[in-house]
Amino acid sequence: MARRLPCPPAPGSLEAYATGFDDLLSTLAQRRGFCEYLAGLLLPRDRNRTLTCLAGAEPVVGAQHASVQRLQFFLSESAWDYEQVNARRLELLLTDPATAPHPGGVLVIDDSGDREDGKATAHIGRQWLGRLGRTDNGIVTVTTCWADENLYYPLYAVPYSPAHHFPKGKSDPGFRTKLQIAAELARTAKAAGVAFRAVAADCAYGDQDGFRRQLDATGLPFVMALKPGHGTWAYGKDVCTPVHAAHSLTWTDPSAPGTGPPPSAPSATDTPRPGGPPTRPLAGGDPTESTVRAGGGARSPDRRGLPRRRRTELDRVTRRRRCSHQAGTRPTRRTGDSRRPFLRRRRHHRDRNRRAGRRARLHRGVRPRHG
Template sequence: MDAVGARFGRPEPRRRVRDFVAGLLAPLPTKNCWTIAEHAGDDGPGGMQDLIGRASWDDAEVRADVRDFVAARLGHPDGVLLIDETGDLKKGVHTVGVQRQYSGTAGKIENCQLAVHLSYASPAGHTLIDVALYLPKSWIEDPMRRAEAGVPDSVGFATKPQLARRLIDTAVAGGLPCRWVAGDEAYGGDPHLAAALRDQRLGYVLAVACSHRVPTGLGVARTDQIAADLPPRAWQRISAGNGAKGHRYYDWAFITLPLAADQHHGHHWLLLRRNRTTGELAFYRCWSPDLVPLHHLVAVAGRRWSIEESFQAAKTGLGLDQHQHRRWQAWHRWTTLVIAAHAFLAAAAATNTTSSGNLIPITVNELRRLFHALVIEAARRVADVIAWSIFRRRHQATAKTSHYARQALREP
């Protein structure tokens, strides 16, 4: 809270933000302004709703403070910026950015929001640091819908790779120490993003499709055809990182792409990964301003999976996708405070990297449980629980009276 408190001009919103983040860290069945306000001991949800919807503060500035916080505690010269998107399933058509579109989270076309996230990974840990909401063209071209959701006039259509580029530019301009960028096929297939990364001298390991074509000494070829023509001696067994059940071993190969050289004067490779059990293949376009060995590229490719761990922790433990806000500003504020909570956990977990005996180091999820049980829950009062039971029943009674009165106007 010391890192972001200056963004809130008065002590009341600073305390409310602290209580809001504490509510996100709590094991509530669902997380929304009602449940978080009850957890904080407020006498109603109005204060939390005001913080998310109406109070005066800039969510972009808070995310900048979170980025600086992460740089100070997890920063490393070989840090990796990870880009990926996640979908939040929603009902109706009024929530900002929602439409029927493909969601990798659901694995099919669903009514959902999509957001591009930027995560930071280093030897000390990994955490989410920034986000950009994807607005489909159907929203961009509908002024009435935009106005109802509070979308700023300055927001135009941008593809997911364009949003990712903006997030990366912001992180680099903010001084976040990093050397690499990793992402999936949605970003590896965009040549403009790759060129922008080379221009910033950022190495990258970006996944591409099996149909992706690369220039080789024998002409332009598909990546899957290159894999089929490789001799057995070209493959090496290398771990992509430590997993909960052991090393993540795959067969790897890479070939140099000298014909892909451009004005950036770096080194291009095609990296290939083969599952040792199923034989399934994956492909990556790689670039670095300096020569690096194969195992270094493999390590960067393996880092990409950490953003999936961040998504899981933020959704299951911090309520990233449980918001009930339809408007642009409220969505960004909710997501920003979830990012802040996740960064706190990642930084705190990074301070305890060794354990005695046969214990593993404290994980983000375990730290969240300990922090709530030992710090947050210990400060709550029985009176708060009773007061909220009375508040809910009074609110429900008022709503019931209003429903019956409205019905009496229509019915004989």
């Protein structure tokens, strides 16, 4: 067996950390590229998102420098298993008392998008990029991060592949949505022995009922943000919005999370909802049939099992409620006022097209029409 050649040492205490991955890197070039990559990420530099800055070379001009090309080959062409390297990294984090996760931390799920040009890059596509706040051509990566009051570190990162990368699109067996990837990463973290109190995510994930059901089926508690228009539904005396539930509990701090009485259900006909008037009973029906949405608004109850005539009546009442103005929710605006700018634009385009047609006919020597 050939003797392993020594690798140039990494700066400072990074050498002791890098030697823990030597058995996963078979060649000298891989071990050297790994040390240079770690140094580029951790050293205090202005930027560490480009290869030139990771290698310590001058931007643009130093793109052909030997250290930059060596790092490029290590990241894109060299045959080393990133899953094994990440598993070893997590093993070191879980065994170190300073970074070992504890039940008081949380598992944060999020995605990050970076803009990229072209169409040949793997996982690239036109999609929503949260970092830029718009839809653009780029790559989105779903990540999980463990965090507590003192520190945080990433656990897993999986790129999302848009449907056009698969032969059958969204129906392809290999296609996975970002929600499916996030749920799988949460289950992987639990199976790896990462202790956490709950899974936390923003409204992009918290508003998805299917995603929350997957976490609940796995036995993972979660704390999710919801969009302002997200609704929760109940019938009759069980009607209770999240606002009423929060106000009924006396939470002070984590040591005393609150032992108040169960939330009192507001009446579907008497108690005003936050931001809206009392819910009126449906025409010809029981007042307790109304459903209340968190944040205001009412919609028809479950129509299953009702006669066709009754369903038609419920649909008519629901449409009338959606189109009518509710006092205290938004300022009154007449329908005619909202259409005036549109009508002005339409008349402007019509007159402009007529004038253009007349000029074209005059140019061809055709007598213009009148009227």
